Amino acid sequence: MSSNIQFINGQWLAGQGHEVFSLNPAKNEEIWRGLSATEAQVNDAILSARTAFESWGQTSLSSRIELVKRFAEKLTDAKEALATTIAQETGKPLWETRTEVGAMIGKIAISLRAYDERTGTVENDMPGAKAFIRHKPHGVVAVFGPYNFPGHLPNGHIVPALIAGNTVVFKPSELTPKTAEETMKLWQAAGLPDGVINLVQGEVETGKALASHPQIDGLFFTGSSNTGHLLHQQFGGQPGKILALEMGGNNPLIVKNVADVDAVVHDIVQSAFVTTGQRCTCARRLFIEAGEQGDRIINKLVEVTKQIKIGFYDDEEQPFIGSMISEKAALGLVDAYQSLLSQGATSLVELKHLEAGTGFVSPGIVDVTSLASMADEEHFGPLLKIYRYNDFDQAINEANNTSFGLSAGFLGDNEADYQHFFARIRAGIVNWNKPITGASSAAPFGGIGASGNHRASAYYAADYCAYPVASVEADKVQLPAQLSPGLTI
Ligand SMILES: NC(=O)C1=CN([C@@H]2O[C@H](COP(=O)(O)OP(=O)(O)OC[C@H]3O[C@@H](n4cnc5c(N)ncnc54)[C@H](O)[C@@H]3O)[C@@H](O)[C@H]2O)C=CC1
Numbered sequence: 001m002s003s004n005i006q007f008i009n010g011q012w013l014a015g016q017g018h019e020v021f022s023l024n025p026a027k028n029e030e031i032w033r034g035l036s037a038t039e040a041q042v043n044d045a046i047l048s049a050r051t052a053f054e055s056w057g058q059t060s061l062s063s064r065i066e067l068v069k070r071f072a073e074k075l076t077d078a079k080e081a082l083a084t085t086i087a088q089e090t091g092k093p094l095w096e097t098r099t100e101v102g103a104m105i106g107k108i109a110i111s112l113r114a115y116d117e118r119t120g121t122v123e124n125d126m127p128g129a130k131a132f133i134r135h136k137p138h139g140v141v142a143v144f145g146p147y148n149f150p151g152h153l154p155n156g157h158i159v160p161a162l163i164a165g166n167t168v169v170f171k172p173s174e175l176t177p178k179t180a181e182e183t184m185k186l187w188q189a190a191g192l193p194d195g196v197i198n199l200v201q202g203e204v205e206t207g208k209a210l211a212s213h214p215q216i217d218g219l220f221f222t223g224s225s226n227t228g229h230l231l232h233q234q235f236g237g238q239p240g241k242i243l244a245l246e247m248g249g250n251n252p253l254i255v256k257n258v259a260d261v262d263a264v265v266h267d268i269v270q271s272a273f274v275t276t277g278q279r280c281t282c283a284r285r286l287f288i289e290a291g292e293q294g295d296r297i298i299n300k301l302v303e304v305t306k307q308i309k310i311g312f313y314d315d316e317e318q319p320f321i322g323s324m325i326s327e328k329a330a331l332g333l334v335d336a337y338q339s340l341l342s343q344g345a346t347s348l349v350e351l352k353h354l355e356a357g358t359g360f361v362s363p364g365i366v367d368v369t370s371l372a373s374m375a376d377e378e379h380f381g382p383l384l385k386i387y388r389y390n391d392f393d394q395a396i397n398e399a400n401n402t403s404f405g406l407s408a409g410f411l412g413d414n415e416a417d418y419q420h421f422f423a424r425i426r427a428g429i430v431n432w433n434k435p436i437t438g439a440s441s442a443a444p445f446g447g448i449g450a451s452g453n454h455r456a457s458a459y460y461a462a463d464y465c466a467y468p469v470a471s472v473e474a475d476k477v478q479l480p481a482q483l484s485p486g487l488t489i
């Protein structure tokens with residue numbers, strides 16, 4: 001078990017707060033334990049990042065690139081070990097966590113390209129001078145990560161932040177501290193200078209100490225909408241700080257006129273249930289036309305959902321999904337399912353907690369067509385709500401009837417229908433005849449409304465990692481060819 005779990009100014013230190021631990025939610029085994037960072041230790045981490053910024057912010061771009069490339073090499077060497085830790089800590093199957101580490105490696109080249117293309121230098125000639133657009137780092141940024149992609153999503157903030165010249169204090173999810181520790185060790189092995197990334201482990205109070213610290217210049221957050229809203233309030237009145245919020249969704253998927261029932265069911269299942277429904281992009285609301293074709297799709301969807309292979313992350317024959325992050329999350333999802341039934345929804349596939357002490361649930365589907373209204377909330381797990389509709393525009397209006405706006409999809413064979421949907425739907429990710437999960441790191445990734453604050457991540461993360469500087473420069477002071485009216489020199 002770890003004891004020195006805080007990484008501050010290049011040193012592994014014991015925490016001085018209360019005990020925290022990480023559970024393998026599939027096997028109900030403890031895999032990591034330590035003491036959380038106190039407010040004073042968070043302060044030390046921020047001061048260390050502040051000191052490191054003085055040199056890191058001035059270091060050459062080529063040295064920063066060298067570091068992130070070495071990190072990619074270390075990640076590649078440790079791919080299987082890190083994928084195993086992520087699987088143990090989250091319950092996700094190994095096929096998926098290997099993809100996650102692959103995405104972390106892929107992030108390096110994409111972030112380097114994005115830095116160049118979105119925040120590079122532009123030079124324009126003007127009379128007697130040159131005009132430049134350049135970019136500078138903000139300084140010390142706090143990074144907050146969620147548990148569902150404990151490697152890939154914090155990495156999506158940290159890598160572009162470092163390339164731009166910022167230094168980082170990273171607070172991972174308290175549910176996935178071991179993944180953060182192992183990743184940090186890879187940065188260290190890559191030759192990270194002291195203080196450039198600091199890791200503070202702990203629960204909400206550690207997060208609060210970091211987010212409210214006056215010495216941070218920005219905060220990059222991926223997590224729930226509730227926490228994101230709290231942070232937004234906390235940042236009110238501080239226009240000088242950059243806040244990037246990547247939050248949840250209540251994502252709709254509309255199906256209309258599709259010939260291939262198997263293909264449409266595949267895309268629904270991939271959208272709703274991959275990662276045991278624990279992706280921010282997962283479909284939560286499915287709109288299917290009333291009538292025989294819709295019935296056929298639902299019958300097939302029910303059949304396929306009941307057959308989904310659920311299992312241990314390390315099963316030789318890999319399951320489609322593993323356990324949820326915790327027994328608490330699993331029981332919360334069962335409650336959400338039961339609550340919908342008590343409001344009048346019809347169960348099509350029962351959502352069950354499969355084993356006491358674990359996060360295993362079976363995916364559930366409910367028909368909510370008869371409900372007059374429903375809370376607009378994200379159920380972060382494999383629970384899909386179906387609405388039957390008669391009118392396409394009514395379905396689109398209902399799909400937009402949410403405060404969130406992360407992802408949305410249309411499954412249908414008619415391009416004009418898709419164009420109609422695209423023009424009206426409100427979301428940051430809008431797909432046609434593809435699952436709405438599995439977004440590319442080479443595209444912007446973010447939502448509107450309660451899903452984000454217009455600071456998209458992934459390819460656009462470069463934008464919030466640096467501020468633009470406009471300069472007009474001449475190598476000597478000269479009188480202009482023509483003086484302003486009324487001025488004699
Ligand atoms: N839009 C996006 O890119 C993504 C969004 N998500 C969303 O993340 C959520 C799941 O992740 P969770 O780990 O449950 O999110 P969470 O909001 O509970 O936690 C995220 C981080 O914030 C910290 N935190 C919690 N309360 C805090 C407070 N009051 N002050 C400061 N820090 C605090 C946590 O310790 C953790 O490090 C889902 O809602 C999901 O939709 C997940 C992945 C991607």
Ligand SMILES: O=C(O)CCC(=O)N[C@@H](CCC(=O)O)C(=O)O
Nearest residue numbers: 279280281437438439440441458
């Ligand atoms: O940030 C990126 O590089 C791309 C975003 C991404 O990987 N999205 C994934 C998972 C995000 C989540 O749902 O938690 C996706 O779209 O499925």
